[in-house]
Amino acid sequence: MARRESAVAGPGSRALVVDLIRSAGPISRVELVEATGLTQPTISNIVRRLIDDGVVRETGATVATGGKPRTLLVINSRSAYGVGIRVGADTLTCVVTDTRGGTIGRELVSAPPAEKPEDVVAQLASLYRDVTQGLGLSPQSVAGLAVVGPGPVDVARGRFLALPGLERWADLELGQALTAQLGVPVLVDSDAAAAAVGEFWGRQVSRERTFGCLYMNSGIGSGVVLDGALHRGASSNAGEIGHVSVVRDGARCRCGSRGCLELYAAPAALVDRARAIPNLANRLKIRPDDPDARAFDVLARAAIYGDGQARALVDESALLLADGAMTLANLWDLDTLVLAGPGFAVAGSLYVSEIRRRLAERAFSRKIHVVQVDLSSNPRDSAAIGGAALVLQGSVAPGHGPQVAATHA
Amino acid sequence: MARRESAVAGPGSRALVVDLIRSAGPISRVELVEATGLTQPTISNIVRRLIDDGVVRETGATVATGGKPRTLLVINSRSAYGVGIRVGADTLTCVVTDTRGGTIGRELVSAPPAEKPEDVVAQLASLYRDVTQGLGLSPQSVAGLAVVGPGPVDVARGRFLALPGLERWADLELGQALTAQLGVPVLVDSDAAAAAVGEFWGRQVSRERTFGCLYMNSGIGSGVVLDGALHRGASSNAGEIGHVSVVRDGARCRCGSRGCLELYAAPAALVDRARAIPNLANRLKIRPDDPDARAFDVLARAAIYGDGQARALVDESALLLADGAMTLANLWDLDTLVLAGPGFAVAGSLYVSEIRRRLAERAFSRKIHVVQVDLSSNPRDSAAIGGAALVLQGSVAPGHGPQVAATHA
Numbered sequence: 001m002a003r004r005e006s007a008v009a010g011p012g013s014r015a016l017v018v019d020l021i022r023s024a025g026p027i028s029r030v031e032l033v034e035a036t037g038l039t040q041p042t043i044s045n046i047v048r049r050l051i052d053d054g055v056v057r058e059t060g061a062t063v064a065t066g067g068k069p070r071t072l073l074v075i076n077s078r079s080a081y082g083v084g085i086r087v088g089a090d091t092l093t094c095v096v097t098d099t100r101g102g103t104i105g106r107e108l109v110s111a112p113p114a115e116k117p118e119d120v121v122a123q124l125a126s127l128y129r130d131v132t133q134g135l136g137l138s139p140q141s142v143a144g145l146a147v148v149g150p151g152p153v154d155v156a157r158g159r160f161l162a163l164p165g166l167e168r169w170a171d172l173e174l175g176q177a178l179t180a181q182l183g184v185p186v187l188v189d190s191d192a193a194a195a196a197v198g199e200f201w202g203r204q205v206s207r208e209r210t211f212g213c214l215y216m217n218s219g220i221g222s223g224v225v226l227d228g229a230l231h232r233g234a235s236s237n238a239g240e241i242g243h244v245s246v247v248r249d250g251a252r253c254r255c256g257s258r259g260c261l262e263l264y265a266a267p268a269a270l271v272d273r274a275r276a277i278p279n280l281a282n283r284l285k286i287r288p289d290d291p292d293a294r295a296f297d298v299l300a301r302a303a304i305y306g307d308g309q310a311r312a313l314v315d316e317s318a319l320l321l322a323d324g325a326m327t328l329a330n331l332w333d334l335d336t337l338v339l340a341g342p343g344f345a346v347a348g349s350l351y352v353s354e355i356r357r358r359l360a361e362r363a364f365s366r367k368i369h370v371v372q373v374d375l376s377s378n379p380r381d382s383a384a385i386g387g388a389a390l391v392l393q394g395s396v397a398p399g400h401g402p403q404v405a406a407t408h409a
Numbered sequence: 410m411a412r413r414e415s416a417v418a419g420p421g422s423r424a425l426v427v428d429l430i431r432s433a434g435p436i437s438r439v440e441l442v443e444a445t446g447l448t449q450p451t452i453s454n455i456v457r458r459l460i461d462d463g464v465v466r467e468t469g470a471t472v473a474t475g476g477k478p479r480t481l482l483v484i485n486s487r488s489a490y491g492v493g494i495r496v497g498a499d500t501l502t503c504v505v506t507d508t509r510g511g512t513i514g515r516e517l518v519s520a521p522p523a524e525k526p527e528d529v530v531a532q533l534a535s536l537y538r539d540v541t542q543g544l545g546l547s548p549q550s551v552a553g554l555a556v557v558g559p560g561p562v563d564v565a566r567g568r569f570l571a572l573p574g575l576e577r578w579a580d581l582e583l584g585q586a587l588t589a590q591l592g593v594p595v596l597v598d599s600d601a602a603a604a605a606v607g608e609f610w611g612r613q614v615s616r617e618r619t620f621g622c623l624y625m626n627s628g629i630g631s632g633v634v635l636d637g638a639l640h641r642g643a644s645s646n647a648g649e650i651g652h653v654s655v656v657r658d659g660a661r662c663r664c665g666s667r668g669c670l671e672l673y674a675a676p677a678a679l680v681d682r683a684r685a686i687p688n689l690a691n692r693l694k695i696r697p698d699d700p701d702a703r704a705f706d707v708l709a710r711a712a713i714y715g716d717g718q719a720r721a722l723v724d725e726s727a728l729l730l731a732d733g734a735m736t737l738a739n740l741w742d743l744d745t746l747v748l749a750g751p752g753f754a755v756a757g758s759l760y761v762s763e764i765r766r767r768l769a770e771r772a773f774s775r776k777i778h779v780v781q782v783d784l785s786s787n788p789r790d791s792a793a794i795g796g797a798a799l800v801l802q803g804s805v806a807p808g809h810g811p812q813v814a815a816t817h818a
Binding site for chain 1: 560561563570618619631635640641642643644645646647648649650652653654655657664665666667732735736737739740741742743744770771773774775776777778780
């Protein structure tokens, strides 16, 4: 299968080897030579350094080959931990993973709109401390923290430019403020990008696949993983499918454009429409003061259980997201598209069906290959897990993730 | 500036070094070490092999450094030639370039709709022979031929699935048929993808830029170059911006979808609309039997010279293409977008203005960075030049371009 031509050189070889051991391990050095195209001495050097750094270990098992038996290598899953916090409209989700992507801790807290930037910093710092101390993790064993939320993000300065509840404080350098309090590297990134990395890490996906993730929370975004690494683009603000215009001269969007997909298909839009239908909110027991996310879950559950009016609203949103999925598939020529994010937690199966159908019928390259469409196995935590993965990528495989320490030191 | 994280290993190092010498040369080995992060022995080995293969040569000049003087390296531009043929609706454009991307020969022929697949093969073979023999190129000095045209393409089998005039013969393995006749490697690829590569090669663009090309001929497509290499996706059918749906439940498109951008914004759509306006075609001297491409050039020229009705049609198309450019910028987070293709040859400046304005006002990451929008310096030949570049990439830097010889041998 044709794919992106690899642009390849030395410094990322370590990242490549780590990724291969993670996805294909246990694996021998000889197999690494075959899989990477790197020379045997290069592989030996990289593996020796990874073992010295505690990132990789030998299993003790060997494979008989007729010649010299081959020692097998695996990721040393407990060599470091990554922490990811997803900032939602009214919740914070904190997840801790090991270097194999296994979740070892999770905490969900409600986050009322903060009055001052200091409150936000304090709340995030306190959540981080609670979770890491509760797990008994030594400060040295934590590779860092990623705070992920809706874009646009300024990764270089560790800022969210339009975080719900924090729009007024777009100048707050959250990464730096948290690093100062916590003493670990802290990076700030988009939730959709993090989810893409998390979903990629969590699956046995070949690096050669063009892997996309469609993410829905309060907004709609996406991320793409190419050759095993997140596509960042010019400023780490790639994948903004929620801000593709679907209605010409449509409503003004928070992003400054008009008629954006997320104005018509995201949870808040559906909840608004549901509230405008006489008696529907009442019948479904959606209360006037329910936050959008909760109201949407109720609506989505009703759709799944066969409520006609609720189902019609979700179907309309699914049609719009199928348009978005078509755009992603046709621009990236995707092998795989995973749906993740809290917006798919309840009625994800309805969205998956509609998107599968559309891509099978209309995707530009459907006569050459199928686009596989899957639902995340953990849509609500996907971005937080991905945040932890981003931290660990940067720590176990320097040059692969964002330069956390360099940015925030 | 943040960018795609590089996934990096051994086999593409040669491609990287060739690209750097091409874009930054004359350059010393020490500078190559700094720019690539590869070790000095690795750079020495790669450069020695490139010199042995005739791809790179030493300039003879040296740079005094206080220590040992540094010898400078440049691409040996006459070591090999690439040939690109762009297949248009009624023309074939053939271009020959050297390894530095300089055009050394060009021929444009009209291509009446062929009756049989053999005629197409014969016509392309004859054009190739005319041009290469006319330039006195020895068969050994030609790295290969790329035939580029509208997608979808099946790069692995060297087929166009829907080439204008050839739709009925989607089974024709054009690459293989031409290889058999010409005795050189022949690859088949999309015109928009080729144009992206050609525009990237022809400019002094840093590999770190996220570089996009919006291409308009009879259809509308795009290509993106990431880390110096074309993004191919699952099946080399990425970038299909012309088949993003802009009108819900709109007209049926040849691609199988509905309401596609190119149905409303491409030259044929504008020419149809112009012909439907009483007296406009007459006044502009567009004849009933003029092919769309010619009629569109007349219309575009009238728009440039201030004809109100013609200008209104082009402006409407420019607004739609600005939507498309927004989608490309927001999904790929572009640094640079170049407009190329015959559709931009006459009124390109009108399109550039509209797209610049839109991206400056509404692009998702406009508060973090500007998207630079340029017009190709040679919009008509861009795809053919890019085809030649694709061939040369594959030949001077194996592993970088499509595996021409392996595919068609």
